[in-house]
Amino acid sequence: MRKFLQSAVIAVSIVLFVMLAARFLRRDEGFVKNHDFYETDEAYDVIYLGSSHAVMGVLPMEIWNEYGITSFNLANSGQKLNGDYWILKNALEQKRPKLVVLDACLVTFDQKWEGSTVNFLHESLDPMPLTKTKIQAILDLIPRDMQIAFFWPFSLYHSRWESVNSDYFVSKVSYQKGAYENTDHMKPAVSSMQELATLERTQADRTETVGKEYLRRSIELCQELDVPIVLTMIPFYGSEEELRYVNSVYEIAEEYGIPFLNGLEENIVDPSCDFLDGTHLNSSGARKWSSWLGAYMRDNYQLADRRQDAAYAAWNEDYRNYRLYENMQLNSTKELYPYLMLLADSGFSSEIKVAAGSEIYSDDLFWKLLKNAGGIEKPVDSSVEQIFWVDNFKEGAGPAAEENAAVSSDAGADIEVTVYDSRTGECVSHTTFPGAAGT
Amino acid sequence: MLFNSIEFVLFFPVVVLGYFLMPAKCQSIWLLLASYFFYMSWNPKYALLMLFSTTVTWLCGRILQSIKERQTDADVCRRRMKWCVAAGAALNLAVLFYFKYFNFAIENVNRVLSSAHVDRQFATYDIVLPVGISFFTFQALGYTIDVYRGETEAEKNFLKYALFVSFFPQLVAGPIERSKNLLRQVRETHRFDYENxxxxxxxxxxxxxxxxxxxxxxxxxxxxxxxxxxxxxxxxxxxxxxxxxxxxxxxxxxxxxxxxxxxxxxxxxxxxxxxxxxxxxxxxxxxxxxxxxxxxxxxxxxxxxxxxxxxxxxxxxxxxxxxxxxxxxxxxxxxxxxxxxxxxxxxxxxxxxxxxxxxxxxxxxxxxxxxxxxxxxxxxxxxxxxxxxxxxxxxxxxxxxxxxxxxxxxxxxxxxxxxxxxxxxxxxxxxxxxxxxxxxxxxxxxxxxxxxxxxxxxxxxxxxxxxxxxxxxxxxxxxxxxxxxxxxxxxxxxxxxx
Structure with missing residues (x-):
């Protein structure tokens, strides 16, 4: 009996220590991103699915702030429509949203598996609880020789002992409800892009693809469970081939009698300011798309505004934390264009001073970004110092003293920007930039 | 199924548990099945080779035992036994040669022909080397020689002998066991022992x-x-x-x-x-x-x-x-x-x-x-x-x-x-x-x-x-x-x- 007990103690200890090691060495990104969805009882009115377009393009916290809709973004980079289907199936087994929004941009994709996106699949699948659906998902999505790494990620991550550093000991939190806000901006050469291309709707590619197969399965799943689903196409620069596939989504949506919101045909984003790279929206573009989508959802799906609901007080707290994160993002942005792009945020109000005679007066992109941030037009007279305001202050709020702001100033700089929190008026950033373009 | 594979980590406890829960009579059959399953996880077809080697050497053992028991003339007995061992060895080594050395031999023949300026080259074959063939062939041959030398009794039970040849822990990379050691243990009953x-x-x-x-x-x-x-x-x-x-x-x-x-x-x-x-x-x-x-x-x-x-x-x-x-x-x-x-x-x-x-x-x-x-x-x-x-x-x-x-x-x-x-x-x-x-x-x-x-x-x-x-x-x-x-x-x- 004693020997049996000793063996049992050893066996249990091995399991516990291996679990501990697995927990310590795992990649945290997916767990942090999806924590609120998988590890809390929080209910969501809407869930979003899709690829990188959606994870960067839909900001649930902005939608909360503007419309009081609770939502979560389960999209991820490289996540194909077959991955979306399984993640949706699992999500609907856990939570019952009032609406599913699925971005169909990878409808063109005709393979079940793409090796280069394996890391993102880990981010999406690793945090999912081990259920029958997760097992089916792994068996369906992952080649046989790699399945073990998805069933037991420690088999892959155990060798991360080599990269252990102080980050491993810091617990990470995301307040973005699954989204990934991109704070970069296209380089000037690319930002001359003007209009998004579109194609006559009749020019659709009707070839069946793996993407279409799983898109249909996702729609059918939602309809079976009586959960409304909306298809979207978040704005991007598409090739003619891609646009033919985009048009084919109209036909699929019509076939199932569901809406398809084609962002390429709506005048929502400004191609010269709102893209990271021509394909993915940056923070400014994501805010515009989220705002537009939020309005559509509010108007068409009777989603309640829960901002004043005491049961959702935690969301307001999360939003405050989200704003702190936004402040941090702004302060860590050192380049002029991305910084100005980030000012296109109703959470920020800002004062921008441009020195007399600065070279920046001749920089079109600079003025475009200022216009994007707050409708500021380029002044006629560049020989005097100009002061502009982007005024998003909420009622009763106004600029406070700067003593708490993170200040990074340079006496000889041409551009001086002071940013305030639109709700509280607190100064959150004060920085200067030289006048030479592109610096 | 390598020892350091997830498959083995799942396979081994099941085999051990089954082994000790089996009635003593079924233990060797259980281990034999487990061993063939283990071997077939590489290439099921090659289990036939192991079966062939097992059958040939088991028959050799039986024939050697029979010659010993029936032949009274020592010289005749020894000669017949030698022929029997030689035949068994030849069959086993022929299989080993084909799978392991045939292409090597052809390459060398081609090299000789080439250096002798003979305009003839033989094609090599796409032969996949069966895992552990050198190990189980030598183990089986060792048994035949042991029986010939009278150092071990010929095994009557084919299944037990098959287990001796295919015993999965040492099947694909040794140790190459002797019949005096392993076959004896195959014949014994094993109970669970904490010390073991x-x-x-x-x-x-x-x-x-x-x-x-x-x-x-x-x-x-x-x-x-x-x-x-x-x-x-x-x-x-x-x-x-x-x-x-x-x-x-x-x-x-x-x-x-x-x-x-x-x-x-x-x-x-x-x-x-x-x-x-x-x-x-x-x-x-x-x-x-x-x-x-x-x-x-x-x-x-x-x-x-x-x-x-x-x-x-x-x-x-x-x-x-x-x-x-x-x-x-x-x-x-x-x-x-x-x-x-x-x-x-x-x-x-x-x-x-x-x-x-x-x-x-x-x-x-x-x-x-x-x-x-x-x-x-x-x-x-x-x-x-x-x-x-x-x-x-x-x-x-x-x-x-x-x-x-x-x-x-x-x-x-x-x-x-x-x-x-x-x-x-x-x-x-x-x-x-x-x-x-x-x-x-x-x-x-x-x-x-x-x-x-x-x-x-x-x-x-x-x-x-x-x-x-x-x-x-x-x-x-x-x-x-x-x-x-x-x-x-x-x-x-x-x-x-x-």
């Missing part, structure tokens, strides 16, 4: 440490250097060759030790295959410690029948040359393996030829041959000689082996021993450190073994908390520091968003 479990677990953990933490980590270094000889020259190659000695040792001994442990858990005692080989004080001594089951197989079934050392010194040297060339070929169908074997034979022959001179020199210079310093020098010289021969074992061709030697001699980039090149350039520094720490642990364990201390026995005598730490700590550390599972590439995991 504990011993077996300790052995398996040590084996996994050797294989997963050391052998496969050293392989990262050695494969990189040998695979990029233009980049890694001189001391890199010398160090990689030094490491290869440990890679092959840890790989082979690791697998054998896991086999011993797995068998032990089920109540089977397999022979020890490695006994601190690099503490050998001569090349002959090394071979008494290295792959003992094979060395002793060659000694018992080839060297002694050839006359051993009973027919004069010259014949003895010839026998050594024959045995080690065959041993080389057993390890692989290639001239590099033959040269490796021959080198080891030549070392021993030169050692034998110079023994008197060396003894005389020791007398003249008043050297104490049993002193620590003298023995250490012998160990180092032996290691250097053995390690030199490993160059041929590791190289893909004789040309490559020659290039390795030339690079070591002609690129004296000794500075890499003093800057960080050696420890950072080939594998990461952290991996290098783990490798060195692992090698030090191995050296300490082998030194204790060399001095006759059994670490396992020492651990068993300790209190529970210590044994607990050893087992739990080993499992966790092997899982973390071992090279296993899908390949992980941190760079490939760098978070990008497109």
């Amino acid at each position: 479990l504990r011993d077996g677990v300790y052995l398996m953990l040590w084996g996994y440490f050797l294989k997963m933490v050391l052998a496969d980590r050293i392989a990262l270094f050695v494969d990189t250097v040998y695979g990029n000889m233009r980049t890694y020259t001189g001391v890199y190659l010398a160090f990689a060759t030094f490491l290869f000695a440990f890679q092959i040792y840890c790989d082979f001994a690791g697998y054998s030790t896991i086999a011993m442990g797995a068998a032990k858990i089920m109540g089977f005692e397999l022979m020890e295959n490695f006994r601190a080989p690099y503490f050998g004080e001569s090349v002959a001594g090394f071979w008494q410690r290295w792959h003992i089951s094979l060395s002793s197989w060659f000694r018992d079934y080839l060297y002694i029948p050839l006359g051993g050392n009973r027919k004069g010194t010259l014949r003895k040297y010839l026998n050594i040359l024959i045995v080690f060339s065959v041993s080389g070929l057993w390890h692989g169908a290639g001239w590099t393996f033959v040269i490796w074997g021959l080198l080891n034979a030549v070392y021993q022959i030169i050692g034998g030829m110079t023994r008197k001179v060396r003894e005389r020199a020791a007398d003249v210079f008043c050297l104490h041959t049993d002193s620590f310093g003298h023995r250490l020098a012998q160990i180092i010289v032996t290691f250097v000689l053995v390690d030199f021969s490993w160059i041929f074992f590791r190289s893909g061709s004789v040309d490559q082996a020659v290039q390795v030697i030339q690079s070591i001699l002609h690129h004296p980039n000794l500075w890499i021993l003093f800057d960080e090149s050696l420890s950072c350039k080939v594998i990461t520094r952290k991996n290098f450190v783990v490798m060195i720490v692992g090698l030090l642990i191995l050296a300490a364990a082998d030194f204790l073994k060399y001095r006759g201390v059994c670490v396992r026995e020492f651990i068993k005598k300790q209190d529970f908390w210590f044994r607990y730490l050893v087992v739990v700590g080993s499992v966790v550390l092997i899982l973390i520091f071992g090279i296993w599972g899908p390949e992980y590439d941190e760079a490939g995991f760098i978070y990008f968003q497109f």
Whole structure:
């Protein structure tokens, strides 16, 4: 009996220590991103699915702030429509949203598996609880020789002992409800892009693809469970081939009698300011798309505004934390264009001073970004110092003293920007930039 | 199904549990089924080869027994038995030859034809070498010879004999067991024994440490250097060759030790295959410690029948040359393996030829041959000689082996021993450190073994908390520091968003 007990103690200890090691060495990104969805009882009115377009393009916290809709973004980079289907199936087994929004941009994709996106699949699948659906998902999505790494990620991550550093000991939190806000901006050469291309709707590619197969399965799943689903196409620069596939989504949506919101045909984003790279929206573009989508959802799906609901007080707290994160993002942005792009945020109000005679007066992109941030037009007279305001202050709020702001100033700089929190008026950033373009 | 695969981790406990829960009569059938399942996980078709070898040698055994029992004339009896053994051996070796050496033979014939300017070349075949064929063929042949010599009874029960040939722990990488040892144990009934479990677990953990933490980590270094000889020259190659000695040792001994442990858990005692080989004080001594089951197989079934050392010194040297060339070929169908074997034979022959001179020199210079310093020098010289021969074992061709030697001699980039090149350039520094720490642990364990201390026995005598730490700590550390599972590439995991 004693020997049996000793063996049992050893066996249990091995399991516990291996679990501990697995927990310590795992990649945290997916767990942090999806924590609120998988590890809390929080209910969501809407869930979003899709690829990188959606994870960067839909900001649930902005939608909360503007419309009081609770939502979560389960999209991820490289996540194909077959991955979306399984993640949706699992999500609907856990939570019952009032609406599913699925971005169909990878409808063109005709393979079940793409090796280069394996890391993102880990981010999406690793945090999912081990259920029958997760097992089916792994068996369906992952080649046989790699399945073990998805069933037991420690088999892959155990060798991360080599990269252990102080980050491993810091617990990470995301307040973005699954989204990934991109704070970069296209380089000037690319930002001359003007209009998004579109194609006559009749020019659709009707070839069946793996993407279409799983898109249909996702729609059918939602309809079976009586959960409304909306298809979207978040704005991007598409090739003619891609646009033919985009048009084919109209036909699929019509076939199932569901809406398809084609962002390429709506005048929502400004191609010269709102893209990271021509394909993915940056923070400014994501805010515009989220705002537009939020309005559509509010108007068409009777989603309640829960901002004043005491049961959702935690969301307001999360939003405050989200704003702190936004402040941090702004302060860590050192380049002029991305910084100005980030000012296109109703959470920020800002004062921008441009020195007399600065070279920046001749920089079109600079003025475009200022216009994007707050409708500021380029002044006629560049020989005097100009002061502009982007005024998003909420009622009763106004600029406070700067003593708490993170200040990074340079006496000889041409551009001086002071940013305030639109709700509280607190100064959150004060920085200067030289006048030479592109610096 | 390798021992360090997830499949084996699931397979083995099921087999053990089933084995001890079975009625005694069904135990061997259960193990036989498990062994064939284990073997068929590589290629189901090749199980037929093992079945063929099993059937032929079992029939040989039965025929030999029958000749012995029925034939009264000793000469006739002996002659018939010899024919029977020869027929069994020929059939088995023919299969082994076809799968392992046929293409090698054709390549050599083509080479001869080509050098003789004969305009005819034979095509080689796409033959996949069945896993473990050299091991089970030799084990089965050994049984036939044992029956012929009367050292073991011919097994009547085909299923038990089939289990002896296919016993999964030692099926694909040894130890090559003797019928006197394993067949006897196959006939016995085994009950669960806690001591066996504990011993077996300790052995398996040590084996996994050797294989997963050391052998496969050293392989990262050695494969990189040998695979990029233009980049890694001189001391890199010398160090990689030094490491290869440990890679092959840890790989082979690791697998054998896991086999011993797995068998032990089920109540089977397999022979020890490695006994601190690099503490050998001569090349002959090394071979008494290295792959003992094979060395002793060659000694018992080839060297002694050839006359051993009973027919004069010259014949003895010839026998050594024959045995080690065959041993080389057993390890692989290639001239590099033959040269490796021959080198080891030549070392021993030169050692034998110079023994008197060396003894005389020791007398003249008043050297104490049993002193620590003298023995250490012998160990180092032996290691250097053995390690030199490993160059041929590791190289893909004789040309490559020659290039390795030339690079070591002609690129004296000794500075890499003093800057960080050696420890950072080939594998990461952290991996290098783990490798060195692992090698030090191995050296300490082998030194204790060399001095006759059994670490396992020492651990068993300790209190529970210590044994607990050893087992739990080993499992966790092997899982973390071992090279296993899908390949992980941190760079490939760098978070990008497109």
